[in-house]
Amino acid sequence: MTDKPNFLGWTCPRPLQSYPTIVMGHGAGGKMMSDLIKHLFAQAFDNELLAQMGDATALELSPVPRHPSHVAFTTDSYVVSPLFFPGGDIGELAINGTVNDLAMRGAKPLFLSAGFILEEGLPMETLGRIVNSMAAACKEAGVKIATGDTKVVQKGHGDGLYINTSGIGAIPEGVNIAPQNARPGDVVLVSGTLGDHGMAIMSVREGLQFETTIKSDTAPLNSLVEVMISAATDGHGSPSHKSSSRGGLPRPPAIHCLRDATRGGLAAVLNELAEASQVGIEFDEKKVPIRPEVNAACEMLGLDPFYIANEGKLVAILPEKAAEKVLAAMRSQEYGRDAAIIGRVVSEHPGLVTAKTAIGGMRVVDLPAGELLPRIC
Amino acid sequence: MKYLEEYRDADLTRKLLADLRKTITRSPKTPDRGWTLMEVCGGQTHSIMKSGLDQMLPLEINLVHGPGCPVCVTPLELVDKAIALASRPDVIFTSYGDMLRVPGSDRDLFAVKAAGGDVRIIYSPLDALRIAQENPDKTVIFFGIGFETTAPANAMAVVQAKAQGIRNFAMLVSHVTVPAAIRALMESPDVKVDGFLAAGHVCTVMGYWEYEPLAEKYRVPIVVTGFEPVDILHGILECVRLLESSRPEVRNAYARSVTREGNKPAQAIIQRVFETCDRPWRGIGVIPQSGYRLRPEFAFYDAELRFPEIQAIDTKESSLCISGLVLQGIKKPHECPAFGKECTPQTPLGATMVSSEGACAAYYRYGRLPSTSGEGPGVRPDD
Numbered sequence: 001m002t003d004k005p006n007f008l009g010w011t012c013p014r015p016l017q018s019y020p021t022i023v024m025g026h027g028a029g030g031k032m033m034s035d036l037i038k039h040l041f042a043q044a045f046d047n048e049l050l051a052q053m054g055d056a057t058a059l060e061l062s063p064v065p066r067h068p069s070h071v072a073f074t075t076d077s078y079v080v081s082p083l084f085f086p087g088g089d090i091g092e093l094a095i096n097g098t099v100n101d102l103a104m105r106g107a108k109p110l111f112l113s114a115g116f117i118l119e120e121g122l123p124m125e126t127l128g129r130i131v132n133s134m135a136a137a138c139k140e141a142g143v144k145i146a147t148g149d150t151k152v153v154q155k156g157h158g159d160g161l162y163i164n165t166s167g168i169g170a171i172p173e174g175v176n177i178a179p180q181n182a183r184p185g186d187v188v189l190v191s192g193t194l195g196d197h198g199m200a201i202m203s204v205r206e207g208l209q210f211e212t213t214i215k216s217d218t219a220p221l222n223s224l225v226e227v228m229i230s231a232a233t234d235g236h237g238s239p240s241h242k243s244s245s246r247g248g249l250p251r252p253p254a255i256h257c258l259r260d261a262t263r264g265g266l267a268a269v270l271n272e273l274a275e276a277s278q279v280g281i282e283f284d285e286k287k288v289p290i291r292p293e294v295n296a297a298c299e300m301l302g303l304d305p306f307y308i309a310n311e312g313k314l315v316a317i318l319p320e321k322a323a324e325k326v327l328a329a330m331r332s333q334e335y336g337r338d339a340a341i342i343g344r345v346v347s348e349h350p351g352l353v354t355a356k357t358a359i360g361g362m363r364v365v366d367l368p369a370g371e372l373l374p375r376i377c
Numbered sequence: 378m379k380y381l382e383e384y385r386d387a388d389l390t391r392k393l394l395a396d397l398r399k400t401i402t403r404s405p406k407t408p409d410r411g412w413t414l415m416e417v418c419g420g421q422t423h424s425i426m427k428s429g430l431d432q433m434l435p436l437e438i439n440l441v442h443g444p445g446c447p448v449c450v451t452p453l454e455l456v457d458k459a460i461a462l463a464s465r466p467d468v469i470f471t472s473y474g475d476m477l478r479v480p481g482s483d484r485d486l487f488a489v490k491a492a493g494g495d496v497r498i499i500y501s502p503l504d505a506l507r508i509a510q511e512n513p514d515k516t517v518i519f520f521g522i523g524f525e526t527t528a529p530a531n532a533m534a535v536v537q538a539k540a541q542g543i544r545n546f547a548m549l550v551s552h553v554t555v556p557a558a559i560r561a562l563m564e565s566p567d568v569k570v571d572g573f574l575a576a577g578h579v580c581t582v583m584g585y586w587e588y589e590p591l592a593e594k595y596r597v598p599i600v601v602t603g604f605e606p607v608d609i610l611h612g613i614l615e616c617v618r619l620l621e622s623s624r625p626e627v628r629n630a631y632a633r634s635v636t637r638e639g640n641k642p643a644q645a646i647i648q649r650v651f652e653t654c655d656r657p658w659r660g661i662g663v664i665p666q667s668g669y670r671l672r673p674e675f676a677f678y679d680a681e682l683r684f685p686e687i688q689a690i691d692t693k694e695s696s697l698c699i700s701g702l703v704l705q706g707i708k709k710p711h712e713c714p715a716f717g718k719e720c721t722p723q724t725p726l727g728a729t730m731v732s733s734e735g736a737c738a739a740y741y742r743y744g745r746l747p748s749t750s751g752e753g754p755g756v757r758p759d760d
Contacts, residue, residue, distance in 0.1 A: 358385035359606045361429020363743040369722035
């Protein structure tokens with residue numbers, strides 16, 4: 001399609017002209033639904049897989065580099081409120097989030113599904129903007145929507161719309177990135193400033209609005225991960241080389257763990273990795289990159305930036321000897337500009353994460369207990 | 378961040394610690410333990426634990442944690458009332474975030490929300506007025522808790538409601554005051570405190586003239602102290618200097634925010650809206666003249682009077698929880714047999730395990746450092 005539809009003020013063509021909003025009929029399986037799919041989803045996500053229009057889509061995994069040894073498969077649901085927030089919207093989030101989950105296993109993301117639960121009364125224009133933003137996010141990440149579904153629920157039974165995306169990616173041979181792989185002596189890296197997404201959402205949430213320039217960091221991290229893997233393996237062969245060809249011992253994977261620091265933030269990710277690998281993790285609070293405006297908002301609300309959600313930041317654990325090289329490679333990328341080494345993996349206190357504080361003390365950084373609660377005074 | 382990072386400075390911390398070591402001779406009263414100081418405010422407790430200051434202090438300094446956590450001392454009866462009110466279909470219940478996870482007799486406000494109650498976290502009581510204007514068919518109740526710090530803003534909400542004729546607004550009031558708590562602690566035979574670090578934000582509002590007669594009467598130094606690690610260390614040093622020279626006086630170690638007289642307009646609006654009354658403190662009991670309630674001319678906005686049917690509630694406190702002793706500095710959180718076992722931030726038995734100012738939560742969150750034996754964490758729960 002050369003001329004992209006302009007979704008501002010958009011309504012579906014006949015027979016929907018009289019419906020500027022979603023109505024129950026859009027989910028009823030008839031002509032209205034078919035028009036919605038044809039004129040909105042199929043146009044925005046336009047690709048040969050969707051064009052199959054079957055009950056399921058037949059996929060070919062051959063466009064995968066270096067013949068995959070494993071397929072990565074993940075799913076995530078997106079229920080963010082409000083639907084549009086500084087720096088992004090639910091659609092962009094739904095693509096980037098699933099792309100990132102695949103990338104955190106070292107996989108090249110290939111195909112996504114998109115399930116929509118629409119609430120009766122949702123303005124067509126809103127849906128159009130979100131779907132358009134999903135299409136743009138797919139383009140940037142280099143993935144295709146291969147299959148989808150739409151349901152409509154009655155007014156009051158949903159929060160405008162919910163999106164579920166599942167994703168399939170191919171893990172190149174020799175790549176083995178898993179939460180269990182952290183080893184004492186490894187270093188801990190983050191790909192950039194932390195807390196941006198969570199504080200951007202909080203700044204527009206009912207009851208807590210505050211004026212700020214903070215924007216969500218939602219971004220696809222798959223190309224950053226590709227660059228990291230190649231920097232880490234560079235010098236001792238590409239990961240596709242048969243590891244058994246030299247001496248018969250399998251070569252240890254160059255990047256041990258990757259995790260995108262979404263809900264629960266850095267603290268949750270480090271705790272999960274420490275637990276899964278049965279190692280201790282220590283980091284230096286002063287080395288963690290945090291924007292001054294995020295820090296200020298956290299101080300005001302009594303929140304700890306290490307617990308705030310991110311949507312375009314990853315935590316990496318890898319052997320010390322590869323660290324500087326990977327760090328330099330990350331910093332050459334748009335989504336890794338502010339990457340930093342923040343700590344290391346230790347054999348002491350397995351399962352526990354500690355931080356060196358600004359005044360030179362030590363503290364435990366625990367899993368968050370539940371919802372983050374702004375303090376009273 | 379300006380005015381924060383300067384007070385989290387490692388060099389300054391080292392220098393103050395060195396000064397502190399030089400200042401301490403030994404306590405004549407308790408030669409083996411040195412000086413026992415109580416930081417009154419839970420915000421200070423958290424700052425101490427979060428910065429790791431507790432492990433950097435000389436062993437002669439024994440910090441005990443005070444009752445200055447407004448969430449923790451709000452009586453169970455009132456939490457239960459809040460839960461009963463929030464469950465009503467004709468009510469929108471608004472609260473500071475901290476209160477939502479505080480356990481009532483059988484559930485918390487989060488559970489009410491999950492069961493369909495309209496419970497909203499707000500950051501300013503004036504937001505409750507806006508919600509009231511937007512929802513004329515509901516009564517909007519604000520949970521007005523806190524020390525003198527939150528009292529002016531809460532008083533302002535009531536004054537504004539009256540001025541703007543907003544009648545579908547009410548406040549569930551549980552205000553408490555610091556000087557009354559210090560008096561009660563000093564009169565208690567179980568409490569052994571050599572000096573107090575008073576709460577800097579409370580004194581920003583009230584000044585510190587109120588503390589002068591207390592210092593004199595109970596022969597105890599009281600130092601107005603801020604919240605950053607360097608502020609707290611400065612407060613400790615001033616307090617130890619007073620103790621070492623046997624001067625039971627009031628000192629201001631938070632001069633960038635506090636004056637002796639305090640914020641007069643803020644005090645005036647408190648006086649206009651509230652009057653002092655006896656108040657029960659959770660885990661401690663009734664402390665005479667330790668709280669604020671709405672004056673008769675504002676009684677219309679009192680949620681307890683507006684909904685008289687919720688007056689009598691049978692409360693059930695956990696038999697394991699020792700938060701009352703913790704709040705008086707008699708026990709430390711990890712000395713509780715339930716700490717980290719039956720009682721965690723996920724399954725709190727008392728409010729001190731919940732609030733961002735609760736001492737038990739601070740110990741659980743930051744304090745479970747590995748033991749020196751290398752056999753694993755020191756006070757980690759047996760998971």
